[in-house]
Amino acid sequence: MAITFDYSNALSFVQQHEIDYFGDFVNVAHRKLHEKEGPGSDYLGWVNLPLAYDQEEFARIKHAAQRIRSHSDALIVIGIGGSYLGARSAIEALSHTFHNQMEGKTQIYFAGQNISSTYITHLLEMLEGKNISLNVISKSGTTTEPAIAFRILREYMEKKYGKHGARRRIFATTDQSKGALKKLADEEGYETFVIPDDVGGRYSVLTAVGLLPIAAAGLDIDQMMAGAAAAAEKYNNPDLATNESYQYAAVRNALYRKGKSIELLANFEPSLHFVSEWWKQLFGESEGKDQKGLYPASVDFTTDLHSMGQYVQEGRRDLIETVLAVKKPRIELTIQEDEGNLDGLNFVAGMTMDEVNKQAALGTRLAHVDGGVPNLIVELDELTEYTYGEMVYFFEKACGISGLLLGVNPFDQPGVEAYKNNMFALLGKPGFESQKAELLNRIAAAKPE
Amino acid sequence: MAITFDYSNALSFVQQHEIDYFGDFVNVAHRKLHEKEGPGSDYLGWVNLPLAYDQEEFARIKHAAQRIRSHSDALIVIGIGGSYLGARSAIEALSHTFHNQMEGKTQIYFAGQNISSTYITHLLEMLEGKNISLNVISKSGTTTEPAIAFRILREYMEKKYGKHGARRRIFATTDQSKGALKKLADEEGYETFVIPDDVGGRYSVLTAVGLLPIAAAGLDIDQMMAGAAAAAEKYNNPDLATNESYQYAAVRNALYRKGKSIELLANFEPSLHFVSEWWKQLFGESEGKDQKGLYPASVDFTTDLHSMGQYVQEGRRDLIETVLAVKKPRIELTIQEDEGNLDGLNFVAGMTMDEVNKQAALGTRLAHVDGGVPNLIVELDELTEYTYGEMVYFFEKACGISGLLLGVNPFDQPGVEAYKNNMFALLGKPGFESQKAELLNRIAAAKPE
Numbered sequence: 001m002a003i004t005f006d007y008s009n010a011l012s013f014v015q016q017h018e019i020d021y022f023g024d025f026v027n028v029a030h031r032k033l034h035e036k037e038g039p040g041s042d043y044l045g046w047v048n049l050p051l052a053y054d055q056e057e058f059a060r061i062k063h064a065a066q067r068i069r070s071h072s073d074a075l076i077v078i079g080i081g082g083s084y085l086g087a088r089s090a091i092e093a094l095s096h097t098f099h100n101q102m103e104g105k106t107q108i109y110f111a112g113q114n115i116s117s118t119y120i121t122h123l124l125e126m127l128e129g130k131n132i133s134l135n136v137i138s139k140s141g142t143t144t145e146p147a148i149a150f151r152i153l154r155e156y157m158e159k160k161y162g163k164h165g166a167r168r169r170i171f172a173t174t175d176q177s178k179g180a181l182k183k184l185a186d187e188e189g190y191e192t193f194v195i196p197d198d199v200g201g202r203y204s205v206l207t208a209v210g211l212l213p214i215a216a217a218g219l220d221i222d223q224m225m226a227g228a229a230a231a232a233e234k235y236n237n238p239d240l241a242t243n244e245s246y247q248y249a250a251v252r253n254a255l256y257r258k259g260k261s262i263e264l265l266a267n268f269e270p271s272l273h274f275v276s277e278w279w280k281q282l283f284g285e286s287e288g289k290d291q292k293g294l295y296p297a298s299v300d301f302t303t304d305l306h307s308m309g310q311y312v313q314e315g316r317r318d319l320i321e322t323v324l325a326v327k328k329p330r331i332e333l334t335i336q337e338d339e340g341n342l343d344g345l346n347f348v349a350g351m352t353m354d355e356v357n358k359q360a361a362l363g364t365r366l367a368h369v370d371g372g373v374p375n376l377i378v379e380l381d382e383l384t385e386y387t388y389g390e391m392v393y394f395f396e397k398a399c400g401i402s403g404l405l406l407g408v409n410p411f412d413q414p415g416v417e418a419y420k421n422n423m424f425a426l427l428g429k430p431g432f433e434s435q436k437a438e439l440l441n442r443i444a445a446a447k448p449e
Numbered sequence: 450m451a452i453t454f455d456y457s458n459a460l461s462f463v464q465q466h467e468i469d470y471f472g473d474f475v476n477v478a479h480r481k482l483h484e485k486e487g488p489g490s491d492y493l494g495w496v497n498l499p500l501a502y503d504q505e506e507f508a509r510i511k512h513a514a515q516r517i518r519s520h521s522d523a524l525i526v527i528g529i530g531g532s533y534l535g536a537r538s539a540i541e542a543l544s545h546t547f548h549n550q551m552e553g554k555t556q557i558y559f560a561g562q563n564i565s566s567t568y569i570t571h572l573l574e575m576l577e578g579k580n581i582s583l584n585v586i587s588k589s590g591t592t593t594e595p596a597i598a599f600r601i602l603r604e605y606m607e608k609k610y611g612k613h614g615a616r617r618r619i620f621a622t623t624d625q626s627k628g629a630l631k632k633l634a635d636e637e638g639y640e641t642f643v644i645p646d647d648v649g650g651r652y653s654v655l656t657a658v659g660l661l662p663i664a665a666a667g668l669d670i671d672q673m674m675a676g677a678a679a680a681a682e683k684y685n686n687p688d689l690a691t692n693e694s695y696q697y698a699a700v701r702n703a704l705y706r707k708g709k710s711i712e713l714l715a716n717f718e719p720s721l722h723f724v725s726e727w728w729k730q731l732f733g734e735s736e737g738k739d740q741k742g743l744y745p746a747s748v749d750f751t752t753d754l755h756s757m758g759q760y761v762q763e764g765r766r767d768l769i770e771t772v773l774a775v776k777k778p779r780i781e782l783t784i785q786e787d788e789g790n791l792d793g794l795n796f797v798a799g800m801t802m803d804e805v806n807k808q809a810a811l812g813t814r815l816a817h818v819d820g821g822v823p824n825l826i827v828e829l830d831e832l833t834e835y836t837y838g839e840m841v842y843f844f845e846k847a848c849g850i851s852g853l854l855l856g857v858n859p860f861d862q863p864g865v866e867a868y869k870n871n872m873f874a875l876l877g878k879p880g881f882e883s884q885k886a887e888l889l890n891r892i893a894a895a896k897p898e
Contacts, residue, residue, distance in 0.1 A: 008895065081755025097571035101550060113752045115809055117782035117802035119719050122546035144809075145751055147792040148784060148802065155785065180791045187789075202756075261765060262711065262744055270568050281756030288760025291821075295711055295765065296757075297746050302594055303562045305868055306530025307651075307730030308745075311737025313864030316710060316744065333566035335597060336604065342629045343596040347878045353566035353597065356876060360564055360593075363871030366888065371867065372740075415762030418820065419754055422812030427805060429796050439815065446457065 005244035010374035040411025045198030050228035065215030078112035079137035082201025086210035112149030141181025227389030249402035454693035459823035471699035489860025494647030499677035514664030527561035528586035531650025535659035561598030590630025676838030698851035
């Protein structure tokens with residue numbers, strides 16, 4: 001078992017029978033996922049993905065990553081939302097903390113995840129003199145943020161390498177057969193990879209969307225898929241008493257029903273920061289609808305014990321704290337004795353830094369539970385490609401079950417269109433004329449005289 | 450006016466008279482801050498700081514920064530909480546996005562803000578071959594995280610430069626006269642800078658705590674103090690009708706009293722990410738006590754419109770969205786026409802990217818207000834050292850007033866001790882013996898048989 005889930009530190013807030021009562025409902029939710037019969041059932045491709053993925057494409061991904069690594073100093077990954085956070089979370093969790101500054105690494109940068117002219121201009125300045133490749137990731141090819149970035153970077157590459165040279169350095173991850181990016185890729189002859197129709201963005205890290213950048217960073221995607229496959233087997237079990245992924249789903253719903261409204265994902269390793277961002281999208285976008293859902297927030301400890309710690313300890317009591325723990329540190333380091341001991345630290349001399357970190361985590365848990373914050377622990381044995389794959393599946397499965405228990409469709413995101421439609425209207429996109437007039441009237445009416 | 454505050458997009462959630470009713474109470478809170486008569490009145494040194502700071506020390510800060518820049522490739526800043534977030538927020542907001550990778554810049558790295566052996570080992574590996582200086586920031590010198598990092602880095606530097614050479618490269622920002630770090634610095638002859646007794650960590654960015662690293666990064670701290678001084682003059686005005694910093698305090702309290710419990714600080718420029726982290730500490734640590742306070746969260750847009758956007762649009766309706774906007778972008782960039790127009794983007798060709806970003810912001814605001822999220826706007830004319838200084842003071846003053854209106858002491862942080870005491874006990878720190886026995890009994894009792 002490389003992942004364990006422990007809710008014993010929530011049992012002063014929710015009783016065991018409350019969890020047990022979820023058992024039969026969890027069975028129903030399990031069946032909906034596995035028989036594809038619930039809301040959002042067109043988007044359940046992720047459920048069996050780790051057990052049956054396209055081996056031919058997987059081999060092509062590894063081959064493309066190898067080519068990128070052989071001729072590029074850096075890969076620029078263009079994508080937003082699910083086409084951004086999965087890859088970034090894996091790469092930051094598992095690579096060297098200063099990956100992009102270490103000799104001999106294929107650097108990975110992200111673009112198209114914002115509309116900042118400062119960001120992209122600085123990116124181009126920094127890339128000066130580097131050999132680069134591009135992986136553009138978009139199902140449609142028309143999402144505003146990545147489309148703008150791709151226009152700019154494609155022109156940059158065609159100037160740098162010529163049209164022909166650029167073609168060999170641009171990789172498109174997109175729809176299998178339709179859409180603007182697929183059409184362009186076919187015309188230009190870019191190598192393409194598939195975003196499956198039945199896997200939503202936030203569940204896509206184990207498809208080409210995540211795997212190509214992750215492999216290009218030098219990580220072992222075979223191990224990652226093996227971990228995910230092990231988890232797919234392990235959590236394919238409708239029994240709440242033994243399925244820890246489902247227990248996580250049940251406990252957070254039980255706490256939500258008694259008034260907890262914010263869930264903090266906390267880590268004690270800074271490299272997990274973007275895993276929390278990925279998790280926030282997974283749960284926030286799956287559950288935040290119909291005016292419901294735990295608000296997903298995150299903290300990096302012990303860093304944020306010195307900023308958000310006061311609130312967690314003594315603020316409004318509507319928090320749940322879920323710790324994403326790692327048992328075995330990637331690197332051990334022993335704290336040395338200091339003769340002067342002016343800093344008074346000699347009581348930890350001879351211990352490893354991780355032992356101190358672990359006692360900080362334990363001390364924090366006890367303090368927060370005392371303060372009225374139920375505590376859940378998702379613990380990985382270690383931080384590797386294998387456990388990352390397992391963790392992804394653990395949370396994906398929990399999220400599907402949790403959303404169904406909450407009574408939402410965990411696989412759509414209708415609310416994401418609202419700002420886009422307004423933006424398109426305001427920018428004068430063809431087809432949005434009447435909405436534009438309406439918005440402009442409204443803005444004019446709101447102006448103070 | 451380089452900062453404006455606009456709450457017109459909250460007026461369908463809170464009426465003008467509700468804000469007006471705060472007027473006399475704001476006067477009372479104003480007097481408490483300026484006459485130093487309320488709770489936490491020993492920590493009001495920040496109120497007049499920008500108007501009357503130690504010019505001799507300020508000159509020494511600039512001189513030390515100059516020295517660091519002349520002989521070091523990188524400065525390592527050791528600190529946590531308020532001794533970390535202020536400097537980092539300014540440097541990331543105002544420097545090149547890829548500052549640490551650009552030729553000719555003095556790189557800035559942070560340490561002592563976590564207890565990760567992986568992080569600090571990777572940091573040392575990355576520093577291989579660089580000339581470095583160290584700024585250790587700690588009032589007491591015994592805070593666990595920075596103390597561990599300083600033990601490691603001091604040893605590293607003494608090995609690299611010899612004891613004598615290291616002394617000239619280590620700068621200590623600490624208590625004026627007492628504490629472990631002050632004692633060590635005096636013994637070793639490190640140059641020291643002062644953390645004033647009457648300025649708490651989260652209000653300390655405009656003291657040596659923030660200013661030395663900010664100046665070492667090549668930023669103009671004269672301009673930053675000038676902006677803060679202008680704001681100190683401008684917001685030294687008890688009248689709610691004209692003091693926009695106080696309006697922000699009043700509006701967020703009005704919304705809190707009608708059930709809003711989470712405030713999201715949103716930006717549309719990725720370089721503001723750490724300004725949000727700084728803001729989260731400022732407000733979370735000031736207000737999150739006595740089981741009260743808005744939970745401070747943050748989002749980077751448009752990035753997070755594709756992750757947290759669904760929740761903001763349609764999740765639980767207990768959110769306030771405060772946008773930290775920047776009127777004039779640091780860099781302009783025009784979107785080019787594309788002959789094929791496969792991405793369908795030609796309707797924005799000829800516009801600047803920032804015009805698109807601004808319409809995204811406007812479209813988002815309209816969508817979120819329609820969805821039930823009151824919207825506040827704090828707008829900076831531009832993003833410079835001057836406006837950064839203004840913004841810091843705008844939020845600090847608003848936070849003091851807001852906390853007093855909420856009925857808490859905005860200047861203490863009693864809850865931060867809880868985890869520390871547990872950690873010290875668990876680690877066997879002398880003096881914590883009885884607490885250790887108690888905790889171990891408790892843990893043993895909680896173990897499943």
